[in-house]
Amino acid sequence: xxxxxxxxxxxxxxxxxxxxxxxxxxxxxxxxxxxxxxxxxxxxxxxxxxxxxxxxxxxxxxxxxxxxxxxxxxxxxxxxxxxxxxxxxxxxxxxxxxxxxxxxxxxxxxxxxxxxxxxxxxxxxxxxxxxxxxxxxxxxxxxxxxxxxxxxxxxxxxxxxxxxxxxxxxxxxxxxxxxxxxxxxxxxxxxxxxxxxxxxxxxxxxxxxxxxxxxxxxxxxxxxxxxxxxxxxxxxxxxxxxxxxxxxxxxxxxxxxxxxxxxxxxxxxxxxxxxxxxxxxxxxxxxxxxxxxxxxxxxxxxxxxxxxxxxxxxxxxxxxxxxxxxxxxxxxxxxxxxxxxxxxxxxxxxxxxxxxxxxxxxxxxxxxxxxxxxxx
Amino acid sequence: xxxxxxxxxxxxxxxxxxxxxxxxxxxxxxxxxxxxxxxxxxxxxxxxxxxxxxxxxxxxxxxxxxxxxxxxxxxxxxxxxxxxxxxxxxxxxxxxxxxxxxxxxxxxxxxxxxxxxxxxxxxxxxxxxxxxxxxxxxxxxxxxxxxxxxxxxxxxxxxxxxxxxxxxxxxxxxxxxxxxxxxxxxxxxxxx
Numbered sequence: 018x019x020x021x022x023x024x025x026x027x028x029x030x031x032x033x034x035x036x037x038x039x040x041x042x043x044x045x046x047x048x049x050x051x052x053x054x055x056x057x058x059x060x061x062x063x064x065x066x067x068x069x070x071x072x073x074x075x076x077x078x079x080x081x082x083x084x085x086x087x088x089x090x091x092x093x094x095x096x097x098x099x100x101x102x103x104x105x106x107x108x109x110x111x112x113x114x115x116x117x118x119x120x121x122x123x124x125x126x127x128x129x130x131x132x133x134x135x136x137x138x139x140x141x142x143x144x145x146x147x148x149x150x151x152x153x154x155x156x157x158x159x160x161x162x163x164x165x166x167x168x169x170x171x172x173x174x175x176x177x178x179x180x181x182x183x184x185x186x187x188x189x190x191x192x193x194x195x196x197x198x199x200x201x202x203x204x205x206x207x208x209x210x211x212x213x214x215x216x217x218x219x220x221x222x223x224x225x226x227x228x229x230x231x232x233x234x235x236x237x238x239x240x241x242x243x244x245x246x247x248x249x250x251x252x253x254x255x256x257x258x259x260x261x262x263x264x265x266x267x268x269x270x271x272x273x274x275x276x277x278x279x280x281x282x283x284x285x286x287x288x289x290x291x292x293x294x295x296x297x298x299x300x301x302x303x304x305x306x307x308x309x310x311x312x313x314x315x316x317x318x319x320x321x322x323x324x325x326x327x328x329x330x331x332x333x334x335x336x337x338x339x340x341x342x343x344x345x346x347x348x349x350x351x352x353x354x355x356x357x358x359x360x361x362x363x364x365x366x367x368x369x370x371x372x373x374x375x376x377x378x379x380x381x382x383x384x385x386x387x388x389x390x391x392x393x
Numbered sequence: 394x395x396x397x398x399x400x401x402x403x404x405x406x407x408x409x410x411x412x413x414x415x416x417x418x419x420x421x422x423x424x425x426x427x428x429x430x431x432x433x434x435x436x437x438x439x440x441x442x443x444x445x446x447x448x449x450x451x452x453x454x455x456x457x458x459x460x461x462x463x464x465x466x467x468x469x470x471x472x473x474x475x476x477x478x479x480x481x482x483x484x485x486x487x488x489x490x491x492x493x494x495x496x497x498x499x500x501x502x503x504x505x506x507x508x509x510x511x512x513x514x515x516x517x518x519x520x521x522x523x524x525x526x527x528x529x530x531x532x533x534x535x536x537x538x539x540x541x542x543x544x545x546x547x548x549x550x551x552x553x554x555x556x557x558x559x560x561x562x563x564x565x566x567x568x569x570x571x572x573x574x575x576x577x578x579x580x581x582x583x584x585x
Binding site: 194195298301304305308380381382 | 415418419421422426427428429430431432433434435454455456457458460
């Protein structure tokens with residue numbers, strides 16, 4: 018195996034590099050702080066790879082262009098921040114309904130509205146889940162390091178292809194802008210095979226039996242694409258049984274592949290009394306706390322970091338709540354994942370939120386202080 | 394945590410501190426150390442407050458934000474006023490005496506160097522003050538192997554300015570070797 022040389026890489030750069038590694042050759046976007054470096058990197062790299070970079074007139078058009086390129090058979094990415102993510106919502110819903118793969122990156126900044134453009138936040142967790150209307154499924158990843166950004170971007174591209182489902186990559190300003198030393202493996206195969214290579218003879222675009230691969234336009238199959246509820250061939254329908262079946266079907270995809278979609282990582286004591294549950298940059302502060310409390314002081318504490326926010330890791334929280342006395346949920350918002358953790362703890366453990374929304378990171382000291390009284 | 398260095402480079406937007414921090418971080422990678430670089434700045438590219446942090450360690454680095462600086466560089470008065478109070482005894486504090494006028498308290502050993510004015514006078518280019526500051530910082534805190542650092546400057550300096558930036562870096566070393574200025578603002582340097 019060749020020696021892998023470490024490189025200094027920024028989170029946003031890692032996102033762009035991961036996307037390219039996973040075969041993304043189409044980017045449409047409208048630059049916005051703190052996501053702009055992703056667009057810059059894609060603009061610099063894609064033309065040389067035979068890909069396409071388009072700066073569109075706004076985020077609505079960017080999302081539409083990405084959907085169009087996807088149905089034309091390209092792997093696609095777009096990146097934005099809160100204000101632009103709001104604008105993309107309608108077309109994200111369309112992509113979910115029409116089952117068109119794409120990856121949407123939101124590097125979160127302090128909101129609401131234009132907020133504080135350069136300040137970090139984790140305020141878009143619920144927007145990522147419910148920003149577009151209707152009872153839709155969604156996959157949302159939230160990396161906690163530059164390397165995680167790289168491999169979760171690859172996972173996002175591959176899963177979106179495999180499940181014909183938009184995937185949201187929810188970064189925050191801290192992870193997007195920080196640089197760290199990473200090892201990027203060379204040569205290994207990181208792209209899933211093209212789903213269109215395995216098209217069955219009786220292929221239907223929206224087969225009611227379950228997931229069928231996407232056959233891009235121009236590859237021998239003719240079908241209709243719409244945001245309306247549709248039958249197996251893509252033509253609109255309002256027939257109640259078909260409507261219900263169609264909605265069930267797009268949810269079943271995620272249930273069936275849950276183990277590939279829901280990613281979490283537990284570190285710490287095997288019988289913890291206090292567990293921190295968090296995601297994104299807040300994982301970093303929590304890890305510093307657990308390193309000290311568990312590694313050095315052997316206290317019964319642990320950390321569950323959520324790489325996947327949606328579908329919510331309910332099973333993992335249920336198991337944790339049966340073991341721990343207390344679950345602390347630090348997040349840089351007024352409490353968004355907290356409500357979900359409380360729901361799935363089902364009263365088995367006390368769930369406490371730790372919130373910060375002044376545009377600064379939650380520090381290890383803040384978490385230690387919150388944890389302190391449960392360990393004495 | 395004995396090996397950890399937490400470096401804060403502070404000043405005004407436009408002084409090149411974020412680029413300086415990226416070079417320091419890249420040099421740390423090339424020197425086989427773990428490193429995390431982060432930054433915070435206002436919405437304006439020039440003139441606002443700018444701060445970049447670089448944590449260098451042999452151990453893994455969890456929290457990316459500098460909490461206990463071991464090295465603080467202040468390139469303007471506002472950053473000196475803001476960051477000086479968070480410094481604990483033992484932290485190496487380096488200020489650009491071109492812009493920072495005190496107050497300097499006894500308990501903090503503050504090293505003053507005429508960073509920007511030297512860049513202007515000796516190299517005729519104020520823009521390389523950031524590299525000159527990096528030279529002083531690296532010499533004072535002994536962070537990264539000097540030759541590795543010089544190569545990184547050539548690699549990362551914007552188009553064609555590598556040599557000038559390297560000169561500025563070396564000039565920073567010379568400033569450090571000549572010694573800091575006294576509190577009164579009098580230069581301790583011998584005549585050049």
